[in-house]
Amino acid sequence: MAEPRRLTPARLAQRYGRWLLPVSILLFLGLWQLLSAPGGLPAFILPSPVQFLTRFGQVLADGSLLRHLAVTLLEVLVGLAAGVSSATLIGYLLAKSRLLEKLIAPYLVASQAVPIVAIAPLLVIWFGPGLFSKMLVCALIVFFPVLVNTIVGLRAVPENLRDVMHSMRATPAQMLRYLEIPAALPVLLGGLRIGATLSVIGAVVGEFVASNRGLGFLINVGRGQYDTALVFVAIFALICLALSLYGLVVLLEKRLLAWQQRS
């Protein structure tokens, strides 16, 4: 006989868990529509979901959304790649040499004290308003977290596994390939995950300063014309971009770190 079960929050969550997100999205859209309905907030403050969707359809159809998205995506990807690879390389050197770390670390920490928003105009002055300065902003914003994670990851390689490798007469290159990289990979990927979302921020910051293309530029245009629906569309595209990048890194983690997961 089934004992009478009380509906605790945990049981509710278990039974109706998969409905939770759709319901909350519907509630959110309902509230949004309510606020922006005639008699509510004006469209240049809060466009209604319908206005948002219409504008979305327009910029999607005339190809401008995808064009700007592609520019930002390019900046993000190149910047991310440059930032991650330079940070891993320098992180490796710093993890290996305490002397080098003492020498360079103060500069690196000081560079982090300056907000990226303050440096971005400087980069535009130096390197012009083209794509390159935006990629540089992305690379810079990604650099530090990836660097720190690289150092932490490499320093945390277990000493007993180093002994195993030494007893097998592993060369330094083999140490790196067979021990240090796989052992540091969870922390490295953690850095990449942070870097992926930061990189999107970097691109938009760069585009805000000076640009004629990209989602950040689109937001500027929308703001200038009180086309708030367009701003919403650009923000929505940015969210999708950041989430997809984040999702890709998570997928990568699932593949590469199968050994960590519960079987």
Added chain:
Amino acid sequence: MTAPQRDPILSVRDLSLTFRGENGGLHVLDGINFEVCPQDFCCVLGPSGSGKSTLLRVLAGLLRPTAGEVAFCGSAEKPRIGLVFQQANLMPWRTALENITLPLELQGVPLEEARSRAREMIQLMGLEGFENTWPRDLSGGMAQRVAIARAFIQQPDLLLLDEPFGSLDALTRERMGAELLQIWQERQITVIMVTHSISEALLLSDRVLVFTPRPARITLDLEVDLPRPRSEDLRYTARFGELSRRLRAAIQES
């Protein structure tokens, strides 16, 4: 008795080691001398903290001695050394099979060949069915079997075992000891094993070196003339009891 015409594979001469530090450092090994002949099974016995593991680390080339030398002779001038620790120390990102192939991969053996040789080891160690298991899903005994297979697969000139069964329960420990003996007999390799169990030393080895507490010196070099093949029943023979009394006395005197 050891046949006199056999040349030693390893000779350790006046080996001393001091870890640098405050108060003159830590004097761990003090004038260790011994030789090991090919295919010997040699146990190092002594109180814990007496420097037995340090000796193995020196032999494996992980530590440099302060004085004295470790010389590998004859065919084994650049010897292959298999080292098994108290913990299995497997690479957690490699499956059991991949852990066993690792030393071969480092030597540049083609992956296909490495795999097929590893499968032989899997069979030898009774690990069938665990080839693709991650180390975190292996029991202590299984993990240690993988570690031993990893040390064996490169056909080492010298196998160094640092209390390899120390973290296992008593029953597994006995069974693994018997398995180790069997492989040693089949493969005819040279073994130096650190242990602090007198009966384990007697059941397995041809020879037992007894260490004093730190700084370690060899206080007794005992030939174990028990007949082979050996089994657990040997424990109840008079000779076993006698040798075991001599070892215990040597440890307590020191």
